[in-house]
Amino acid sequence: MISIAQALDMVLGAVRPLPEEEVALDESVGRVLAEDVVAGADVPAFANSQMDGYAVRAEDVAGGSESCPVELRVLGTIAAGRPLGLTVGRGEAARIMTGAPIPAGADAVIPVEEASSDAPERVSIASSAMAGRFVRPAGEDMRAGDRVLEEGRRLGAPDIGLLASLGRASVRLRRRPRVAILGTGDELVPIGGALGPGQIHDSNAHALGAAVRELGGEPSLLGIVRDDPAALRAALTAALRFDAVLSTGGVSVGDFDHVKDVMDEIGLERRFWRVAQKPGKPIVFAVRDQTLFFGLPGNPVSAMVCFHLYVAPALRAAAGLREVFLPASDVVLGEAIRTAKDLTELVRCTLRSEAGVLVALTTGTQSSGALRSLSLADGLLISPPGTAELRAGDPARALLLRAGPALASTHPFA
């Protein structure tokens, strides 16, 4: 059986980047850039004031103080967006608002709190200023020609602001991955329906759809496929127009023979079946043209763990992201646990920060059916092959399923 690392290499080796598309800026947050963004002009384009006050020549106010203020002649008021084209000469000043362009001749701003004026054409400055004080120079944020955002970046809110400040109304992104999701099995009942004997609700399709959505993909739930080769062939064939297909069930030893036959018939080229891991051992991965097929186990936890290990990195890579893996962290065991000796075991755990160390405790039963234990989990602790037991205090690595709970999020200013 292959290892997780080998399986991951095969999956990532099969990924092709999705096509690009032009998207309106306001629809772009969370999406992945398909271009390098280069500033076409300085931002800001002109030196401007950081304060409401008076634009002055620093040399004119060099000796100013509360006890010995400097008197200047006021030429007028410069509001933001309304440059006046005036020049500040020796002994002169201009009233200026935050964001308004610094007039020619001036090189510093005196805040209004440090000035007094008893007539519109005169001001008394009670402080001095170095050249550049409260002046935001042209190009302070970006200079023309700067590469400010790189292809493969997931756009956050400040990036959207930065693109807007460059005047960009749209941006080139990778298309979102379109993912078909199929549940297979005669035991499955759609949500909302009542269960008969031996039946369960089709929970995997909904959990996987939500996981695809969290990742920025577009899930399509294609429904439940009964345990019948013709039905499976029809469903898989219809799903092959998607970027990726996730099915659940049909991959255990007793089922897989007929699934394998259907895959062969429709040209899904199998790359691996079964990985030395727990949970999620009987995963199958196959490819046809640009479509990735993941046959995930039917057990809910196994399906989700395989999603995090293989599907999510593949979708992130297809979307053009350079960082495709879940964040991982060093942790310390908070209790003793037994693990599968001959497999890599992924143990659902909570993580709590204690004196700068992340302490891992299991979330209870590690049965591959116990979805609640995954709902409670902050991370997946990695127990490598060859390890049958971890003791309290042992170091380990863990994949982080969410960052928040592992870190204090109490009132940071109390």
Added chain:
Amino acid sequence: MISIAQALDMVLGAVRPLPEEEVALDESVGRVLAEDVVAGADVPAFANSQMDGYAVRAEDVAGGSESCPVELRVLGTIAAGRPLGLTVGRGEAARIMTGAPIPAGADAVIPVEEASSDAPERVSIASSAMAGRFVRPAGEDMRAGDRVLEEGRRLGAPDIGLLASLGRASVRLRRRPRVAILGTGDELVPIGGALGPGQIHDSNAHALGAAVRELGGEPSLLGIVRDDPAALRAALTAALRFDAVLSTGGVSVGDFDHVKDVMDEIGLERRFWRVAQKPGKPIVFAVRDQTLFFGLPGNPVSAMVCFHLYVAPALRAAAGLREVFLPASDVVLGEAIRTAKDLTELVRCTLRSEAGVLVALTTGTQSSGALRSLSLADGLLISPPGTAELRAGDPARALLLRAGPALASTHPFA
């Protein structure tokens, strides 16, 4: 001037929870629960097999081994979703598939790999089993009456799976916050348009809209309001039907008088103006009925920092989340920095994990106009009042703007 903690108390004290709504399960990921979810039945509802194999009575195979296999009579095959109603008596077994119900009388499953069969009605078992082996008991995941998800929880993918396994097709959520966004200023030009002298693009509205979206809210960009009391009055009045209104600009000393007048006229009750912080000092917060009004500074970084400090916690609280603050972490300075002595300064920084410690480096200029430095930032380091300088190696706290980059996300299985 009030402190950040005092301002936060006033903001959070003014928040009212948003109304509830019933939402289809597949639209619920990332949203906030407005109900406690109690399991209506055991999940799974019946004991079932974890493997493909043979359902047996453990006592029948107690002495089984490779050298001394036990012969059993096979009553039939139980597939998932197709219970047969048969009872396994002494010396009997039933072929069983993963997920299929354990038949009456049987209490363990022998995997198919440990069995051999030369005729459909006979099987030879080459191993023993304790009662319960490879049996997933009824109620293993959830028991009827268990409270499995609590009001105030943001639903993740496993939670969606859990709700689906309870058969829930819809769920009771808090409505998403609807947020109006206004840019104010004669200097502002819509994105896509060319800049004249002294003009800048209206970047704040787009950055704030993206930030609202990242938080799960619904932003409405209402456009640019010119520096004119009548225009501001009309725009603010129209915005008051939203849950929250964010405006940018108009809050500096020289501008605020006329903004204050307009707020008074339309009944926006001012709770504070100006907080002892940098950047973002001139923020104004006001309330009318159920609407929260945040008058954010016009400088791009100031606007975004105020968003993280005040707007985001308010929107999270309104949406019903119990965790409303950004995660925070202990960090260590990687370089010396000067900070504002009389204010709380929020320093944009990158965070790198070194030997289990998060090391903070500034992202360059801390000018409140330098949006790029926020785009590069992993966190906001908190320099409290009374501190004018932090030295390399000094401890501090930082708010985390994103978790990933602070933690290794390289191939975790390489």
